[in-house]
Amino acid sequence: MFTVVKKLEISASHQLKLTYKSKCQNLHGHNWIVHIYARSAELDENGMVIDFGHIKEAIHGRLDHKHVNDIMGDINPTAENMAKWIADELGEKCFKVVVQESEGNVAIYERD
Numbered sequence: 001m002f003t004v005v006k007k008l009e010i011s012a013s014h015q016l017k018l019t020y021k022s023k024c025q026n027l028h029g030h031n032w033i034v035h036i037y038a039r040s041a042e043l044d045e046n047g048m049v050i051d052f053g054h055i056k057e058a059i060h061g062r063l064d065h066k067h068v069n070d071i072m073g074d075i076n077p078t079a080e081n082m083a084k085w086i087a088d089e090l091g092e093k094c095f096k097v098v099v100q101e102s103e104g105n106v107a108i109y110e111r112d
């Protein structure tokens with residue numbers, strides 16, 4: 001089994017939809033640090049699990065310097081939901097996504 005890990009930094013804005021009053025309902029930004037894990041038993045014809053550049057294009061290209069709510073539609077852009085959205089965008093090879101929103105705040109999505 002081969003595993004690759006891609007690290008991205010995404011600078012973007014978001015606004016959370018919450019059932020309680022919070023500063024996070026206001027428009028604000030983060031520099032999210034994202035670690036993306038992908039694996040495959042076999043390498044493709046280029047000797048890769050997945051091209052690091054293709055991961056960057058698919059995720060950083062979609063989210064960086066954007067308003068995340070606009071990209072994720074009805075999905076509330078919490079770190080947890082962002083981690084799952086990223087995994088879903090990349091497909092079944094991606095088995096884990098770690099989204100660090102700030103120094104002390106991290107969310108992880110892992111496929112079963």
Ligand SMILES: Nc1nc2c(c(=O)[nH]1)N=C([C@H](O)[C@H](O)COP(=O)(O)OP(=O)(O)OP(=O)(O)O)CN2
Pocket residue numbers: 016024028077078079080101102103104105107
């Ligand atoms: N479980 C989650 N909780 C929170 C999320 C989240 O995605 N998942 N997100 C937020 C907001 O995005 C908010 O912007 C985070 O604010 P921040 O100031 O970074 O976090 P803290 O209030 O914990 O403050 P620290 O200074 O980092 O301790 C809120 N919650």
Ligand SMILES: [Zn+2]
Pocket residue numbers: 014024028029030
């Ligand atoms: Zn936030």
